[in-house]
Amino acid sequence: MAARKHGVLETGKAGMARDLVRLSDVAKAAGVSQGTASNVFSRPDLVRPEVRERVHKTARELGYAGPDPRGRLLRAGKSNAIGVATAEPLSYFFEDPFARVLMQGISEACDERGAGLALVSARNSERLAWNIQSALVDGFVLLCIENGEKLVELTRERQLPFVALALGKPDDTISAIGVDDYAGAQMAARHLAQLGHRRFGILAIEFDEEHEGPVNGAAIAGATYSTARDRAYGYFEELALYGVDRETIPIYETRSTADSVRRGLDHILSGSERPTAILAMSDRVAMFALELLAERGVSVPGDISIAGFDGVPEAATANPPLTTVVQPIAEIGRRAVKTILEHDGGVHRESLPLELLVRNSTAAPSARS
Amino acid sequence: MAARKHGVLETGKAGMARDLVRLSDVAKAAGVSQGTASNVFSRPDLVRPEVRERVHKTARELGYAGPDPRGRLLRAGKSNAIGVATAEPLSYFFEDPFARVLMQGISEACDERGAGLALVSARNSERLAWNIQSALVDGFVLLCIENGEKLVELTRERQLPFVALALGKPDDTISAIGVDDYAGAQMAARHLAQLGHRRFGILAIEFDEEHEGPVNGAAIAGATYSTARDRAYGYFEELALYGVDRETIPIYETRSTADSVRRGLDHILSGSERPTAILAMSDRVAMFALELLAERGVSVPGDISIAGFDGVPEAATANPPLTTVVQPIAEIGRRAVKTILEHDGGVHRESLPLELLVRNSTAAPSARS
DNA sequence: ATGACCTCTTGAATCGGTTCAAGCATACGC
DNA sequence: GCGTATGCTTGAACCGATTCAAGAGGTCAT
Numbered sequence: 001m002a003a004r005k006h007g008v009l010e011t012g013k014a015g016m017a018r019d020l021v022r023l024s025d026v027a028k029a030a031g032v033s034q035g036t037a038s039n040v041f042s043r044p045d046l047v048r049p050e051v052r053e054r055v056h057k058t059a060r061e062l063g064y065a066g067p068d069p070r071g072r073l074l075r076a077g078k079s080n081a082i083g084v085a086t087a088e089p090l091s092y093f094f095e096d097p098f099a100r101v102l103m104q105g106i107s108e109a110c111d112e113r114g115a116g117l118a119l120v121s122a123r124n125s126e127r128l129a130w131n132i133q134s135a136l137v138d139g140f141v142l143l144c145i146e147n148g149e150k151l152v153e154l155t156r157e158r159q160l161p162f163v164a165l166a167l168g169k170p171d172d173t174i175s176a177i178g179v180d181d182y183a184g185a186q187m188a189a190r191h192l193a194q195l196g197h198r199r200f201g202i203l204a205i206e207f208d209e210e211h212e213g214p215v216n217g218a219a220i221a222g223a224t225y226s227t228a229r230d231r232a233y234g235y236f237e238e239l240a241l242y243g244v245d246r247e248t249i250p251i252y253e254t255r256s257t258a259d260s261v262r263r264g265l266d267h268i269l270s271g272s273e274r275p276t277a278i279l280a281m282s283d284r285v286a287m288f289a290l291e292l293l294a295e296r297g298v299s300v301p302g303d304i305s306i307a308g309f310d311g312v313p314e315a316a317t318a319n320p321p322l323t324t325v326v327q328p329i330a331e332i333g334r335r336a337v338k339t340i341l342e343h344d345g346g347v348h349r350e351s352l353p354l355e356l357l358v359r360n361s362t363a364a365p366s367a368r369s
Numbered sequence: 370m371a372a373r374k375h376g377v378l379e380t381g382k383a384g385m386a387r388d389l390v391r392l393s394d395v396a397k398a399a400g401v402s403q404g405t406a407s408n409v410f411s412r413p414d415l416v417r418p419e420v421r422e423r424v425h426k427t428a429r430e431l432g433y434a435g436p437d438p439r440g441r442l443l444r445a446g447k448s449n450a451i452g453v454a455t456a457e458p459l460s461y462f463f464e465d466p467f468a469r470v471l472m473q474g475i476s477e478a479c480d481e482r483g484a485g486l487a488l489v490s491a492r493n494s495e496r497l498a499w500n501i502q503s504a505l506v507d508g509f510v511l512l513c514i515e516n517g518e519k520l521v522e523l524t525r526e527r528q529l530p531f532v533a534l535a536l537g538k539p540d541d542t543i544s545a546i547g548v549d550d551y552a553g554a555q556m557a558a559r560h561l562a563q564l565g566h567r568r569f570g571i572l573a574i575e576f577d578e579e580h581e582g583p584v585n586g587a588a589i590a591g592a593t594y595s596t597a598r599d600r601a602y603g604y605f606e607e608l609a610l611y612g613v614d615r616e617t618i619p620i621y622e623t624r625s626t627a628d629s630v631r632r633g634l635d636h637i638l639s640g641s642e643r644p645t646a647i648l649a650m651s652d653r654v655a656m657f658a659l660e661l662l663a664e665r666g667v668s669v670p671g672d673i674s675i676a677g678f679d680g681v682p683e684a685a686t687a688n689p690p691l692t693t694v695v696q697p698i699a700e701i702g703r704r705a706v707k708t709i710l711e712h713d714g715g716v717h718r719e720s721l722p723l724e725l726l727v728r729n730s731t732a733a734p735s736a737r738s
Numbered sequence: 739a740t741g742a743c744c745t746c747t748t749g750a751a752t753c754g755g756t757t758c759a760a761g762c763a764t765a766c767g768c
Numbered sequence: 769g770c771g772t773a774t775g776c777t778t779g780a781a782c783c784g785a786t787t788c789a790a791g792a793g794g795t796c797a798t
Contacts, residue, residue: 022754033778038756048776065528069503070448071755074439074783079505081487090476090486093463100463107459107488114496116504117459117488118450123480131485134438136448136505159434391784402748407786417746440785443753 021062023071030058041067073136081116082340083135086143087128087151090121097284097312098329099143102165105333106141113341129154139340141165141333146206148225161343163336167351168226175348177335181227184325184354185234185279188307191323191356192277193242195364197305200244201268201275202235202251203261203285204228212260214267215253217246228253231281231309250275254285261288276304276365283308283315283324290318290361301363311357321359328352390431392440399427410436442505450485451709452504455512456497456520459490466653466681467698468512471534474702475510482710498523508709510534510702515575517594530712532705536720537595544717546704550596553694553723554603554648557676560692560725561646562611564733566674569613570637570644571604571620572630572654573597581629583636584622586615597622600650600678619644623654630657645673645734652677652684652693659687659730670732680726690728697721 027037032055039046040055047055059066073079084106086092086099093099110117120135122128125147132140132154140155140162142148148166152174155162167178192200207215207223223229236246250271252264264285268275280286286308293300300306300320308315311326332352339348396406401424408415409424416424427433442448453475455461455468462468479486489504491497494516501509501523509524509531511517517535521543524531536547561569576584576592592598605615619640621633633654637644649655655677662669669675669689677684680695701721708717 023756024754034755035757035779036777039777042756046776051776063528065526066502067756068754069505070443070446071753071783072503073505074443074754074785075756077439077783079439080503081505090480091473094469094472094476100469103463104460107463111459111490111492114491114500116500119476119486119488121480122483127483131483133435134441134449135485136438136442136450157434159432392786393784403785404749404787405747408747411786415746420746436786437784440753440783443755443784444786446753 021064023064023067026055026059026062026064029062030055038067078138079116079136080114081118081137082110082139082141082337083118083120083132083137084141084143085120085128085132085135085151085155086145087125087147088121088143088145089123090119092121093119097314098282098310101312101329102143102333105330106337107333108330109334109337113337115337115341125150132158139163139343141336141340147209161340163339163348165332165336166227167349168230172349173347175339177332177339177348177350177352179327179332179352179354181230182234182237184309184327185231185281186238187354187356188279188309188323188325189235189238191358192279192305192307192362193239193244195277195305195362197277197365198242198244199273199275199277200235200239200249201278202232202249203264203268203278203280203289204232204251204253205256205281205285207232207253212253212255212263215251219253220251228281235279256282256284258288258292261285262292265289265292277362278304278306280306280308283310283312283322286322286324286361287314287318290320290322294319300361302366305362305365307362311355316359318361320361323359323362324357326355326357390433392433392436395424395428395431395433398431399424407436447507448485448505449483450487450506451479451508451510451706452487452489452501452506453510453512454489454497454501454504454520454524455514456494456516457490457512457514458492459488461490462488466683467651467679470681470698471512471702474699475706476702477699478703478706482706484706484710494519501527508532508712510705510709516578530709532708532717534701534705535596536718537599541718542716544708546701546708546717546719546721548696548701548721548723550599551603551606553678553696554600554650555607556723556725557648557678557692557694558604558607560727561648561674561676561731562608562613564646564674564731566646566734567611567613568642568644568646569604569608569618570647571601571618572633572637572647572649572658573601573620573622574625574650574654576601576622581622581624581632584620588622589620597650604648625651625653627657627660630654631661634658634661646731647673647675649675649677652679652681652691655691655693655730656683656687659689659691663688669730671735674731674734676731680724685728687730689730692728692731693726695724695726 023037024034027034037055040052044052093103107117118135118137120131122131139160142151142155142162142164144151144164144166152164164174164176167176205228206225207228209224220229220232250268252267254260254264280289286306289306290300298304308322308324311324315322315324392406393403396403406424409421413421462472476486487504487506489500491500508529511520511524511531511533513520513533513535521533533543533545536545574597575594576597578593589598589601619637621636623629623633649658655675658675667673677691677693680693684691684693
């Protein structure tokens, strides 16, 4: 009661006097040492009940808010929270389907272990750097979508445990969890080839920082992002087994937006020999393509088959439901958290299995194609 | 280079020796005072370039990770982050459509102002208490869904600025942002009544902690959650204007799960006079109902009209697209952040406008009904 | 040569706790 | 009555920075 009354008074003096009362004030007022006062709150069983009660009473009378986590943090060292960082804006965590499923896995693991969760990001890279430098966390999960190198660079300087979500990096001295994009791409390609398709088009995700448009072999070899590169090679190698020459496959690098997918589709379908199957490097891109084709009256899988990649939940309810290579996204998140919280100073690299999930967006090419 | 080498050595000794090198070590090694060393990193322009360079070099050689945010935090007082707290498990932030849109608004506002974002929650309330007590934030946004009272109680003790997302609380001494649920419910009811409906059923969201099932007037009056209560009264009052007696309206309290909505639907449709319109207190519930009715071969809006509440994005792509009362969810989030970051010690209460959005799930009752 | 005025730099205080070795009673066994 | 085990308390060190009044050294004008 006294506490509440005091609190009201405090906030009443709009904007003035912040939290003036500290543990040492309580200790002094209660006539005990600061050490004892601290024990009252953190390890009550070490304190004689009467003393404990007296200190509590004093604290209430003074309006003490309880031990300030800032002080504790400094002493204890651990903030008991992990940070998830990415170079995208913060809202990415709540918008992107992949990120959302990943975060579900991450948050489950955090809940289980009682760890907190801090989202670290920013629109411009200067602020991102600052945010990473000043994040109050015990470790980082790096969502390496856009600007992975930079992210790793910045995080490394914090000298905290971290794990990159993407194995591709040439640098295998850092911990990472990911999937075998190459093998996954092979699965998708094999599936379509075995259905009888021989004419393909590829709707790619980002190979490089800023580029959009048709892509050739050299560009792929020099790609900044290994995810796209590996998936491309996976497609190529597998299709080669079925006698499909990679040179004949139109491939368009999109920016994962509806507009760029539209342009990509135009490019791919404009050739003399129209593909009967499209390999999309992400479900997101595949689903944009699905919508656009429906608008144009092209039947999927009647006229064209499409296979995606990632296995986001939305793929199941797309129209038609999307055949895709599913990543264990939530599991990746869970393991990332585990890796950080159980960090032992070593490097932890892990590749999780992919799985082809056949739905209705793929079928044998029709006779008339 | 030296820095990296050192870093590698450090982490090499698996699990041993943490970050031994502090600012004071660097200062000593560089032969400057700690104050100067601090300035080198935080206010470089105060330091003569040569000295600055020397300190930086020393820091690199020692493998100094840069000023530790923990120390800074204690001194500076502000962690420059806000916490979003709720009594649901953490994954709620990424699963629930309402929460997601809200978080988009919140994260945009945080991005804009360069504030960090911490998610605070837990499965059991003991841990929740601890997490709130120890969150390193400058203020809280309280997502009062399930256990608002408790949440407010816990947060109040931190003596940090906070804003509750829900106006309903009897306690108007706390800051809050919300909508006029009563008026919103009236809009939905009026719309259906004006279409000609006179027989209604209500699929309610939670009135109380644990209950599911048919609800009577007394239960509503004594409801724990004001959101549900206000919406119910909004429906009742408006329908009364059209001569509909509230006693004749079957109302079922769901737990917002598919199963409970199924039971709710059974209850509502089992009466002798089948309703021609259903008022659902949330889009989530409405969309479950939509699916279930489709399964049963009941046409919406042919046989039955349904109106939702909240205006989550999914409502637009439901089948049929859902008529609903839309809340400015993202805007609520943005204002919440603004309120906290601009906290002046006063109480800030705000009610944002609702809007009826008519789509295809509502129509005039058919002749045969 | 003197004093005014700059630009850096220093040293100490401070932020708010936790922890631990050492001290002091009190009770217990003999 | 004495040594010892037991149970609370204490006081001081420490966590890792930032800040600011005061000082040091140098420049410039008179």
